[in-house]
Amino acid sequence: xxxxxLRLIPVGPAPMRLHQxxxxxxxxxxxxxxxxxxxxxxxxxxxxxxxxxxxxxWRNGSVYDLVYAPLHCTLGDVFIGSLSxxxxxxILGNSQWPLERYRSVAAGAVFIGLIYTCYSEWVNVYxxxxxxxxxxxxxxxxxxxxxxxxxQWLIIPCAVFAYLRSD
Numbered sequence: 001x002x003x004x005x006l007r008l009i010p011v012g013p014a015p016m017r018l019h020q021x022x023x024x025x026x027x028x029x030x031x032x033x034x035x036x037x038x039x040x041x042x043x044x045x046x047x048x049x050x051x052x053x054x055x056x057x058w059r060n061g062s063v064y065d066l067v068y069a070p071l072h073c074t075l076g077d078v079f080i081g082s083l084s085x086x087x088x089x090x091i092l093g094n095s096q097w098p099l100e101r102y103r104s105v106a107a108g109a110v111f112i113g114l115i116y117t118c119y120s121e122w123v124n125v126y127x128x129x130x131x132x133x134x135x136x137x138x139x140x141x142x143x144x145x146x147x148x149x150x151x152q153w154l155i156i157p158c159a160v161f162a163y164l165r166s167d
Contacts (some may be wrong), residue, residue, distance in 0.1 A: 029089065032098055032164065037082050039160040044077035045070065047152050054137040054148045081157060084112040106161040110154065117153040121145040 027035070048070035052058045057069055088108030093101050122145055124130040133139070138147040 029097055036085055036160060037078050040081040041078045043156045045074045048073045051148045054134055056132040056134050080113055080116055085109040087112055110157045113153045113157055117149055118143055118145055121149055
């Protein structure tokens with residue numbers, strides 16, 4: 001009787017696997033998250049340096065500020081991207097993710113990242129005044145936030161999800 005009951009108790013969670021159609025390898029969702037965070041880090045680091053002219057820091061900041069700010073913001077981007085993905089997995093995924101419901105989780109993660117970005121930009125620009133936009137920054141009229149950071153959180157996660165799905 002006890003032997004039968006012991007077979008019902010799971011020893012640990014079954015790993016969620018992603019079938020890689022081109023290479024035939026499998027990834028656990030943990031491995032997928034690490035690859036996602038790495039790709040997000042690399043692309044956001046490039047984006048953070050490229051978007052500096054859209055902020056007043058570009059003209060008013062020291063060399064230290066111009067190096068520190070993108071590095072600091074990239075760490076925040078990795079944190080936001082990873083937590084957005086984890087939240088989307090919990091809300092929209094299932095035990096077979098990323099094999100199943102990949103697009104739903106990807107869309108959810110992008111949406112969560114965009115919502116947080118809108119909130120963060122508005123709070124940090126208008127409430128805390130942690131940073132300011134230069135005259136070069138196009139604004140989204142209804143939201144009064146910068147178009148460049150909004151596009152950052154639309155383009156980069158979508159590109160990473162597309163790449164990891166086809167890799």
